Amino acid sequence: MSEGGRKMLLLEMKRRLCTRYVLFSLLGVLIITIGLNLIIVSHQNGIVHSLQEEAVYEGDIKEENLFLALRKVRDEKSGDRRYSSQVFIIGGLVNNYPGVLYTERKVEDYPDKYANEFYQCWRNKFEFLIKRNLPIKEQQTALTKLHEVKTPFARYPGYYLYYTALDNIQVIFIIILFLVTFFASGIYSDSFEDESMEIIRTTKLYKTNMWIRILPVIFYGVLLTLIATLVTVGMISSVVGLKVLKSSFKMIALFTFGNLSIGQAIAIMMLAEIIGIFSLSTSMGYFSFKTKKTTTAIGIGVSLSIFYMIGSKFVSLPAIKYLFNAIPMVSSQVLLSISSFSINFGIWEPYVIMLENFIIFILSTVALAINFLLDTNQWYRV
Amino acid sequence: MDIFISELKRQMRAKRVISYILISIILGGLWAWFIIGGRTEGFMMTGCYKGLKGMEAIKAAAKDRNVYSGKMTVDNFLRSGEAFLNSVEGKDDESHIIMNDELLKLVVYADTLIMQDYRLKRMFGDDNLETWFPRDFGSYFYENENLYYQNLIDINTKNQAEKELALKMWNEVEKPYTYFGGFEVWRDGVEHIQLFGFVLLIMVGFFSSGIIAKDKECGLDEIISTTTGGRRKLLSAKLFIPVIMGLLIYTVGMGTYIGILKHYLPIDALETSIQVCGGSTVLPYNLGNLMDKMVILGIIGILTISTFTTFVSSKVNKASTSMSIIVLVIISGFLLSVMGVLNSNPTMRGMSLIVPGSLVFAGVRFDIVQIVTVFGKAILSFKFHLFISILIFFISFIMTSWNYVRGR
Numbered sequence: 061m062s063e064g065g066r067k068m069l070l071l072e073m074k075r076r077l078c079t080r081y082v083l084f085s086l087l088g089v090l091i092i093t094i095g096l097n098l099i100i101v102s103h104q105n106g107i108v109h110s111l112q113e114e115a116v117y118e119g120d121i122k123e124e125n126l127f128l129a130l131r132k133v134r135d136e137k138s139g140d141r142r143y144s145s146q147v148f149i150i151g152g153l154v155n156n157y158p159g160v161l162y163t164e165r166k167v168e169d170y171p172d173k174y175a176n177e178f179y180q181c182w183r184n185k186f187e188f189l190i191k192r193n194l195p196i197k198e199q200q201t202a203l204t205k206l207h208e209v210k211t212p213f214a215r216y217p218g219y220y221l222y223y224t225a226l227d228n229i230q231v232i233f234i235i236i237l238f239l240v241t242f243f244a245s246g247i248y249s250d251s252f253e254d255e256s257m258e259i260i261r262t263t264k265l266y267k268t269n270m271w272i273r274i275l276p277v278i279f280y281g282v283l284l285t286l287i288a289t290l291v292t293v294g295m296i297s298s299v300v301g302l303k304v305l306k307s308s309f310k311m312i313a314l315f316t317f318g319n320l321s322i323g324q325a326i327a328i329m330m331l332a333e334i335i336g337i338f339s340l341s342t343s344m345g346y347f348s349f350k351t352k353k354t355t356t357a358i359g360i361g362v363s364l365s366i367f368y369m370i371g372s373k374f375v376s377l378p379a380i381k382y383l384f385n386a387i388p389m390v391s392s393q394v395l396l397s398i399s400s401f402s403i404n405f406g407i408w409e410p411y412v413i414m415l416e417n418f419i420i421f422i423l424s425t426v427a428l429a430i431n432f433l434l435d436t437n438q439w440y441r442v
Numbered sequence: 443m444d445i446f447i448s449e450l451k452r453q454m455r456a457k458r459v460i461s462y463i464l465i466s467i468i469l470g471g472l473w474a475w476f477i478i479g480g481r482t483e484g485f486m487m488t489g490c491y492k493g494l495k496g497m498e499a500i501k502a503a504a505k506d507r508n509v510y511s512g513k514m515t516v517d518n519f520l521r522s523g524e525a526f527l528n529s530v531e532g533k534d535d536e537s538h539i540i541m542n543d544e545l546l547k548l549v550v551y552a553d554t555l556i557m558q559d560y561r562l563k564r565m566f567g568d569d570n571l572e573t574w575f576p577r578d579f580g581s582y583f584y585e586n587e588n589l590y591y592q593n594l595i596d597i598n599t600k601n602q603a604e605k606e607l608a609l610k611m612w613n614e615v616e617k618p619y620t621y622f623g624g625f626e627v628w629r630d631g632v633e634h635i636q637l638f639g640f641v642l643l644i645m646v647g648f649f650s651s652g653i654i655a656k657d658k659e660c661g662l663d664e665i666i667s668t669t670t671g672g673r674r675k676l677l678s679a680k681l682f683i684p685v686i687m688g689l690l691i692y693t694v695g696m697g698t699y700i701g702i703l704k705h706y707l708p709i710d711a712l713e714t715s716i717q718v719c720g721g722s723t724v725l726p727y728n729l730g731n732l733m734d735k736m737v738i739l740g741i742i743g744i745l746t747i748s749t750f751t752t753f754v755s756s757k758v759n760k761a762s763t764s765m766s767i768i769v770l771v772i773i774s775g776f777l778l779s780v781m782g783v784l785n786s787n788p789t790m791r792g793m794s795l796i797v798p799g800s801l802v803f804a805g806v807r808f809d810i811v812q813i814v815t816v817f818g819k820a821i822l823s824f825k826f827h828l829f830i831s832i833l834i835f836f837i838s839f840i841m842t843s844w845n846y847v848r849g850r
Contacts, residue, residue, distance in 0.1 A: 081763075095789070099789075099790070227781075231777055231781070234773070234777065235770070235773070235777075238769060238770060238773055239770075242762070242765075242770075245762065246762060250762075253659075354760075354761075354762035355648075355651070355652065355762050355765055358762055358765050358766065358769070359765075362648075362769050363644075366641060366644060370637055370640070370641070
């Protein structure tokens, strides 16, 4: 980038980011994040003791430990946290997707094999679920993916706080995408509205300026995402420690592909959100450039997001699902697809979402480029 | 009055109004088509009515179920329990249900019984969910219902006043319950009033967000303030046009939706007691009452959001800003009511009550026992929500007038 371009970038950043809107929205996101997580954290008065108890068997989940715990709880009615927390994991076999294969209602009925053949039982149920829930052509890929899963799983005490924490991150991600929509809607149209665009058009660096305008939006979105994630992780870690991030994501959702830890799952959520922000800012930029009116651009952006939020809840046709996965709003909902085991195009669904959003990003960038080009040519012709 | 009319003409330009109205009509139509057309019927995976979809399924199911419709007597419950147990084949784990004509006619009763059995077992910690209920279970239906709801009230109320109100409500529930075939679709239809209301809410927000801010943007506001009447003359127009348009969009959209439902679905199904509809609630309403209440709450929610938008519009300088704020408010109302109402955290519960426009999502407040205590007085949660919304409506009204006339 030339000297002028770099200076322009700095000035543009300053113009867009040093505003009341950005300040308020940063504060808002910060407050919402802290508020939501305070609800989790503040209920954990007695947690220190049970964390110590559970720490006895932290790390890899071994079948012999599970078996010991099952015998203690089932046969000796032990109420010890160190045992009951492990039986809770065994219970996951029954309680995730209930009514399938394993249907015992209480701990007393759990057979020994749930504990001493835990991983085999898990595989059996997963295979059964894949055969029952997925269309035939996707089953083979799914089974391959299942075989790639490494056992044993790992667990560190306190991972259960992330059940709610991940949901919180997801809610905040939705709000962030709306904020980015509003922020991006004015990229070009504001200048069209106050007619400064007419002046900018005549300058030498017109095209550079057009491209540079997208960067503050992306920066803003990424900043918000970082705040939401890091504050959440920080607050949870202040109670249970950073080690928990090494727990397998299987502890949150037992029947999932991959060998993700909770920390990696959060990283994937963040990555998807950031890709979503990229595609959202360029596509909103396109709408903004095309409609030349900020309110219309907001209208389009919000309608698309609402269409996704309501539509995806009710329509499950595969063809429409591809369409939904291309709407930037979907990237805030990646947690849902990490926690399930759907496959699209032979690819794991979270990656499909990222891929489709990336394609939208490329497409809207190309569309913008074409528009800038046409625009400049018109200007010179006149 | 003249100025009111001319402002009305300016704001409600034909193209603009027609596009808003058209969109709400189309959405209402699509939504109703979606509810009716996507409907399938069945009972416990027995595959009855398989292959039927939409109106065909609804009609076929309603025809069978209407044989014993009306008051749900204990005799019929007893008969359904027996018919159901007779049709269960195999033991415990591998049991499956063989459908027969008698059961097909008594499906609603059997379903209600199974539900009651499940609820009672859950409530009293009976883990023996594998086995079905005993043969004469149906003859104690209303006694069991009493037992269940009284316990539910005990669990979900915090003090004596709340408990008394809940019990009063429960005693007003008409027993025996009533049902008519086709109520299942109506139930879905009524639930979707909220979601459709959400979309209409956003539309109303879009319309009203520019009402004052746009004038400021194009400098018209300056000119208005120099006229003899000033802004004061225009105030009533600015206040009421969003309200009128909000009402118009909501009535037209929701009218289309409910009109289509009423045209195609059996009307008498609206007399079904809501206790039969799946959720557990102590409120003494039938589906029709519930629908009316949801629509009225929706209208008030729309009115609240239109005045609140006007207020925001009078505060900010750009239409796009007020639009953003309103969308955020509506979305947070939506998110809060999705996750906040059943949350035990008092701040979340409180927040979900005061967000303007969240009244549209008040349907969740008809579930279970939702009573709040305000200054020591127990009051139904949705009525309190309504009260707060009306308060917000008037406060926004006053604040807007103050802001606008003062010229800020």
